[in-house]
Amino acid sequence: MTARRSGRRHAARAYLAAAAFLVAAVLVSALAGAADLNPLATAAALVHLPSSLSPLDRAVLFQIRLPRIMLGALVGGLLAVAGAGYQGVFRNPLVDSGTLGASAGAGLGATLAIVYAGGAGTAAVPVAAFAGSLAGVAIAYAAGSVTGSGTATLLLAGVAVSLFLTAVQTWLLQRSAQDLQQVYSWLFGSLSAATWQQALDILPYSAVSIGVVLVHGRHLDVLSVGDEEARALGIGPGRVRLVVVAACSLAAASAVAVSGLIGFVGIVVPHVIRRLAGASYRLVLPLSLLAGAGFLVFADTVARTVAAPAELPIGVVTALAGSPVFVWILRSTSVVRT
Amino acid sequence: MNLRITHRRLYAAAAVAAAAALAGCGSATGTGSAAASSAAASGSSFPVTVTAADGAVTVKARPARIVSLAPTLTEDLYAVGAGPQVVAVDSDSNYPPGVPVTKLSGLSPNIEAIARYSPDLVVAFQNAGGLVSGLGKLKVPVLIEPPAATLNQAYQEIEQIGQATGHGAQAQRVVASMKSQIAVDVAHAGSAHRGLRYYWELQANPFYSVASSTFIGQIVSLFGLKDIADAADKASDGGYPELSQEYIVAARPQLIFLADNAPAYGGQTPATVAARPGWAAIPAVADHEVIALNDDIASRWGPRLPQLVEQLAQAVEKAPSP
Numbered sequence A: 001m002t003a004r005r006s007g008r009r010h011a012a013r014a015y016l017a018a019a020a021f022l023v024a025a026v027l028v029s030a031l032a033g034a035a036d037l038n039p040l041a042t043a044a045a046l047v048h049l050p051s052s053l054s055p056l057d058r059a060v061l062f063q064i065r066l067p068r069i070m071l072g073a074l075v076g077g078l079l080a081v082a083g084a085g086y087q088g089v090f091r092n093p094l095v096d097s098g099t100l101g102a103s104a105g106a107g108l109g110a111t112l113a114i115v116y117a118g119g120a121g122t123a124a125v126p127v128a129a130f131a132g133s134l135a136g137v138a139i140a141y142a143a144g145s146v147t148g149s150g151t152a153t154l155l156l157a158g159v160a161v162s163l164f165l166t167a168v169q170t171w172l173l174q175r176s177a178q179d180l181q182q183v184y185s186w187l188f189g190s191l192s193a194a195t196w197q198q199a200l201d202i203l204p205y206s207a208v209s210i211g212v213v214l215v216h217g218r219h220l221d222v223l224s225v226g227d228e229e230a231r232a233l234g235i236g237p238g239r240v241r242l243v244v245v246a247a248c249s250l251a252a253a254s255a256v257a258v259s260g261l262i263g264f265v266g267i268v269v270p271h272v273i274r275r276l277a278g279a280s281y282r283l284v285l286p287l288s289l290l291a292g293a294g295f296l297v298f299a300d301t302v303a304r305t306v307a308a309p310a311e312l313p314i315g316v317v318t319a320l321a322g323s324p325v326f327v328w329i330l331r332s333t334s335v336v337r338t
Numbered sequence B: 001m002n003l004r005i006t007h008r009r010l011y012a013a014a015a016v017a018a019a020a021a022l023a024g025c026g027s028a029t030g031t032g033s034a035a036a037s038s039a040a041a042s043g044s045s046f047p048v049t050v051t052a053a054d055g056a057v058t059v060k061a062r063p064a065r066i067v068s069l070a071p072t073l074t075e076d077l078y079a080v081g082a083g084p085q086v087v088a089v090d091s092d093s094n095y096p097p098g099v100p101v102t103k104l105s106g107l108s109p110n111i112e113a114i115a116r117y118s119p120d121l122v123v124a125f126q127n128a129g130g131l132v133s134g135l136g137k138l139k140v141p142v143l144i145e146p147p148a149a150t151l152n153q154a155y156q157e158i159e160q161i162g163q164a165t166g167h168g169a170q171a172q173r174v175v176a177s178m179k180s181q182i183a184v185d186v187a188h189a190g191s192a193h194r195g196l197r198y199y200w201e202l203q204a205n206p207f208y209s210v211a212s213s214t215f216i217g218q219i220v221s222l223f224g225l226k227d228i229a230d231a232a233d234k235a236s237d238g239g240y241p242e243l244s245q246e247y248i249v250a251a252r253p254q255l256i257f258l259a260d261n262a263p264a265y266g267g268q269t270p271a272t273v274a275a276r277p278g279w280a281a282i283p284a285v286a287d288h289e290v291i292a293l294n295d296d297i298a299s300r301w302g303p304r305l306p307q308l309v310e311q312l313a314q315a316v317e318k319a320p321s322p
Helices: A002-031 A039-046 A055-090 A102-116 A124-147 A151-175 A177-188 A196-215 A217-223 A227-232 A237-259 A265-277 A281-305 A314-332 B005-024 B029-041 B071-079 B111-115 B131-137 B151-165 B168-189 B215-221 B228-232 B245-250 B270-275 B305-318
Strands: B048-052 B055-059 B066-068 B086-089 B121-124 B142-144 B197-201 B255-258 B290-292
Touching: A002 A039, A002 A055, A002 A265, A002 A281, A039 A055, A055 A151, A055 A196, A055 A217, A055 A237, A055 A265, A055 A281, A055 B245, A102 A124, A102 A151, A102 A177, A102 A237, A124 A151, A124 A237, A151 A177, A177 A314, A196 A237, A196 A281, A217 A227, A217 A237, A217 A281, A227 A237, A265 A281, A265 A314, A281 A314, B048 B142, B048 B151, B055 B151, B066 B071, B071 B086, B071 B121, B071 B151, B111 B131, B121 B131, B121 B151, B131 B142, B142 B151, B151 B168, B151 B215, B168 B305, B197 B215, B197 B228, B215 B305, B228 B245, B255 B270, B255 B305, B270 B290, B290 B305
Parallel strands: B066 B086, B066 B121, B121 B142, B197 B255, B255 B290
Antiparallel strands: B048 B055
């Protein structure tokens, strides 16, 4: 009984910390930016108090900065939850949406849209990225199921499909060098043109995918013990794997559709959570959602303020913060199990 | 096919390299144009030696099979009257209409593919893929004319192309005419609009612009306008910084020039700019001073520059005074 109570207290503390992190990220981000809005006036405007902000300043705050923060939080949460979910399914700490073909599929989809459907400004790009991302995982899943069973086969199929899709993309780019800049801007990932509409567009997919992943926390905990044990407890490993992979892929696809490829969030955030709050997916999944949202909002704040009024690609910021953490994880997990 | 931002940035990078090369071999404007005028004065007799970015290039006889690997240089060739001597141009060249477009690439040139046209002169904007040494083995002279860093360099390149093709006198007339057209437009615009802030959009989402130190920036500076991108310019950007959207709006530009309005560039138009959330409050948008440029002319450094200057002049004259 004491153990359970202390467990609950531990969970409550963890939720509180993650939520505080997210709130801090949003507040800092809302008050900082290249437009140099007065922080006090900005804070006043945010809580609808009389404020000295001009109409133009208000447009900057409510039409440009806030939607960007909202979209950053949504994308960060999606990527982190998807990463944690994939890692649970594959019992492998190095898996994320990039490993299973989702990123490569999205990249190929976006490239096709930019090269053949009229460029980066068209609505075809997010749709193609979304479809490409899901198609990439579907192909990898099919290839993995045909060639054998077990997570290692699936993972190898994902790597093979990713390499194949990336090769097709490289070949396309080679043939149309004039699109390189647009494609690379997309591949680096960016929230620089975020709108409320984008956040609204992906909200339904985000809600469904996050919801499905979160309710499978207990199943992933059981799977982590082993397939046999899961079956003994009445949980079909194959079915859980399929459902969680599908939900994670939907989450990842929603994120890439509006932000391009932003790496490292899906790997780094769940690992930090595991170190701080333990390995149970019932905690790792929701905490990753909150911390991933906070992490990406912080990263984007850095991307748009550190070189202001110029910007850094957000993928560069997450990789700069993520790579050292990644190495640290590799160092402290001596054996990587598959 | 349009030249897009990739090319512009490549051109910019190549221009820096070329400037270094020019400085290195001590053949910058002074000696270069001196040699130029003496050759032109002697009636474009061959052999002629011009000092391009790749050093002294000797053209033994009047070339009859010219290959151009850059849209600007294609325009230069036709403007000086060497059009009938041109047998092939790269896949991005699209002006004047009817140029012999091929699949040749100026960005990653394939020497064997170029050699198949048996050229006796090749003009290119950069020495990529061992172009100069590779064609040198085949005794084909290569003229490297990089993206101009200044208007004077653009003029000098036209003159060099004139000399190397046997059209030195016409090249000088082209340059003189460009200079006078630009001078007339700038003078007509007057000084009443000096200090207006402008935003030059190379690409949206993310937002790339040009600093006033770039070739384009210098041209706009002829009108005394103030470039909002200068605040963001770092050496590492090469004059092409990515701007934060909220900075663009907060900087309240009074003029917006869209060099990304063709569909292939991203299809930005005055209407799409006005529809961007938060942009309606920008003076340029409120006053309908968002100008869709000809993307090709705005990204080249060739004989059609006066058309760009004219379009800028019209926009500047229409804008409310500061």
